[in-house]
Amino acid sequence: MAGSRFSPVVVCLLGVLGSACASTGMPIARQRVGAPSSHRPAVAAVTLESSDPALSAALTTLAVSPTAEAHRHVAVEYRRLGVLDQAHAYFTKAAKLDPSDATALDALARIWRDWGFPKIGMTEARRAVQLAPTSAWAANTVGTLFEAEGDIRQARQWYEQALRLDSDASYALNNLCYSAVLLAQPDAIPECWRALQAAPGSRAVRNNLGLAYAAAGDIEKATALFDGPADSAYAQYNLGIVYMGRGQYDKALAAFVAAMQVDSLAARAAEKAAQARKHLETEGRNR
Numbered sequence: 001m002a003g004s005r006f007s008p009v010v011v012c013l014l015g016v017l018g019s020a021c022a023s024t025g026m027p028i029a030r031q032r033v034g035a036p037s038s039h040r041p042a043v044a045a046v047t048l049e050s051s052d053p054a055l056s057a058a059l060t061t062l063a064v065s066p067t068a069e070a071h072r073h074v075a076v077e078y079r080r081l082g083v084l085d086q087a088h089a090y091f092t093k094a095a096k097l098d099p100s101d102a103t104a105l106d107a108l109a110r111i112w113r114d115w116g117f118p119k120i121g122m123t124e125a126r127r128a129v130q131l132a133p134t135s136a137w138a139a140n141t142v143g144t145l146f147e148a149e150g151d152i153r154q155a156r157q158w159y160e161q162a163l164r165l166d167s168d169a170s171y172a173l174n175n176l177c178y179s180a181v182l183l184a185q186p187d188a189i190p191e192c193w194r195a196l197q198a199a200p201g202s203r204a205v206r207n208n209l210g211l212a213y214a215a216a217g218d219i220e221k222a223t224a225l226f227d228g229p230a231d232s233a234y235a236q237y238n239l240g241i242v243y244m245g246r247g248q249y250d251k252a253l254a255a256f257v258a259a260m261q262v263d264s265l266a267a268r269a270a271e272k273a274a275q276a277r278k279h280l281e282t283e284g285r286n287r
Contacts, residue, residue: 048081055081068098075107084111095124102131106141113141118148136166143175152179170198170205178208181215188212207238214242233259240276249279 048055055077062070075090088111094104106128112121122145128138143158156179162172173195180188192209199205210225222242226235240255256273 048083052077052081068094068101068104071097072101072104072107075104079107079111084114087111100131102128102135102138105131106138109141109145113145113148116148118145121145134165136162136169136172139165140169140172140175143172147175147179152182155179156183168198170195170202173198174202174205174208177205177212181208181212184215189216203234207234210238211241214238214245240273244276244279247279249276249283252276253280 049059050056055074058070058074058077062074071090071094075087075094078084078087078090088108091104091107091111095101095108098104105124109121109125109128112118112124122142125138125142125145129135129142132138139158139162143155143162146152146158147155156176159172159175159179162169163176166172173191177188177192177195180191185191189209189212192205192212196202196205196209206225210222213219213225214222219242223235223239226238236255236259240252240259243249243252243255253273253276256276260273
């Protein structure tokens with residue numbers, strides 16, 4: 001295992017980590033949209049209502065019995081499909097029908113976080129904690145809201161509280177791992193190993209452990225963790241992030257271009273590639 005101290009590059013690296021390597025919890029999607037709206041156009045939602053069996057079944061049940069639970073079930077299906085405006089509407093209805101529904105309130109808080117407005121979701125998240133004080137997932141959600149606001153130390157307190165409530169909460173372990181990387185803590189690597197032991201098949205945890213090694217200056221171990229048989233885009237993207245942090249913009253550009261050529265990270269890779277090009281141009285002018 002690499003030494004416990006982080007190399008000087010950690011400050012630069014952490015400055016460019018962004019949402020791409022964010023921690024994942026119950027489930028923590030890191031989409032960033034400008035306003036409360038769905039990923040999908042309205043016509044897609046109409047199509048989903050008739051074509052997705054689980055959503056169709058949930059809507060049928062709701063039509064027969066419009067309970068809080070039925071509304072929440074529909075909301076869960078819309079959330080699964082990425083239609084967050086509809087999910088928010090149905091979770092809101094569920095919470096109105098049953099003000100003690102901690103699950104619905106927690107879900108509303110997480111939607112606000114995913115929309116990029118964590119402060120708005122804090123009231124609902126804290127209410128969920130009051131209603132379900134022994135729920136690790138509720139404490140974890142408050143932590144993710146603090147993390148999204150940039151208050152990493154407060155976030156860690158809530159992740160630790162989640163683990164006190166459920167020592168097997170792998171999502172809280174992963175969030176502690178990632179927050180340790182963000183804070184450049186010397187125990188980030190062992191914290192991330194602990195998270196990986198709890199969820200050995202999680203790509204997100206492997207990614208965060210890789211970032212911990214990269215921040216410590218061990219690029220070889222970071223690369224081994226980023227890479228995988230089906231993850232070449234993620235591996236290249238993460239390496240690009242590491243190279244950006246180390247000021248190796250030519251290598252960063254090559255890595256982001258390679259990620260763009262695969263598929264899933266094309267948009268973010270394109271953005272980072274543009275940043276790398278800008279740095280290269282600036283270096284060229286200053287020579």
